[in-house]
Amino acid sequence: MAVLDGIHRIHRGTLAVLHRLVHDRELQLYDGSRLMSGQRYEEVRRLCGDISEKQMAEEKKILKIKDNFRIVALAEPPTIGSAKGQWLTPEILSMFLFHVMRPLSRMEEHHVLTKMAGGHLRNLSVWRSWFNKFFIQET
Secondary structure, eight states, X not given: OEEEETGGGOOHHHHHHHHIIIIIOOEEOTTSOEEEEHXXXXXXXXXXXXXXXXXXXXXXXXXXXXXXXXXXXXXXXXXXXXXXXXXXXXXXXXXXXXXXXXXXXXXXXXXXXXXXXXXXXXXXXXXXXXXXXXXXXXX
């Protein structure tokens, strides 16, 4: 799993790279190695004479993307009524499902923090501070 935190700040040129990974499940890395979908990987491996996965990685620099690989993208909500800050474009919508997460109620927040702290209430204030800093927006 890859978690892309802050996709609303991503440069538009980077979207082409992500588009290829999301839709084609293939990616050329900066060091020359390639990531390929399982099906395409097996086709190339057969063309190379059924060499081992280790040889594919070391000699051909081709790595297999597992079938259960997923990408999760996190972002701030788009700015409604403003031309600036509209990062949620048709191109991004074609790559990811979009869900708006409502803020947690205080009771839900307490439940999450208690579960995260493992029931250690002395740690609850630390968790609450951390949680508020990153997840709760004061209005």
